[in-house]
Amino acid sequence: MTSVLSDALPDTRVGPLLRGWRERRRVSQLELALRADSSARHISFVETGRSRPSEEMVLRLAEHLDVPVRERNALLLAAGYAPRYSETPMDDPSMGTLREGIDRLLRGYEPYPALVVDALYTVVAANRGIEMLMTGVAPELLTPPVNVMRLTLHPRGLAPRILNLPEWRGHLLHQMERQMALLRSDPLRSLYEEVAAYPLPAGAGDDPRAPGDHPSFALPMVVEHQGRILSFVSSISTFNTPMDVTVAELAIETLLPADEETVRALRELSA
Structure with a gap:
């Protein structure tokens, strides 16, 4: 008899995993087959376990489904192959x-802030512009490993000085939600x-110094720093x-x- 616990465990066979990625990307079997130079019948057989995909096919399907590199290794292992991509420590x-x-x-x-x-969202590297913005942040939030989401949203972090915190917080949480849709990551x-779950600081969003008009091209983060009002838009590169x-x-x-x-x-602060 199968236990309730085993029924609840995720299916780690390569077919169901590939089907999950295909459905997550909202791609039909036919569309995926056309992209991968295969047939819908073969894709169906792979997903149901009736056919074992070759290593090349696993990688090809993963590429066309835009599967993250870490998850491509998981697909290869599930199909009985060795991982293709290394994971080298930064040091x-x-x-x-x-x-x-x-x-x-x-x-x-x-002097503009930038980080990696x-x-x-663990900080790998940061420049002096970021260090300047972190003035006044609680020391425990700056103890490695430093996490930029905690730094920004924690009540003892940058949050009390972000003048448009409700909007910026919503942007960051939505960014994390999109990331969770791409990665199967419990951490x-x-x-x-x-x-x-962090509480909003009292009066968040009510600061009269927060500008009512934002740049038309992007939502800024508006932060108070040493009596000055600084406004930034964020760009992310991979x-x-x-x-x-x-x-x-x-x-x-x-x-x-x-x-x-x-x-x-x-420029004045950096000088």
């Missing part, structure tokens, strides 16, 4: 060129539940065609000044 000597390139990029962006985070879901899980999950976030007042203030 490994082989990552030295990447680290140097990231450091040069972050320094070159100063991983899939769980990411736990982080989301934690930061979503690496193209990564062949390593660590690199695939890195994201470079740059905070671009949204007005001339912020440009002048950052």
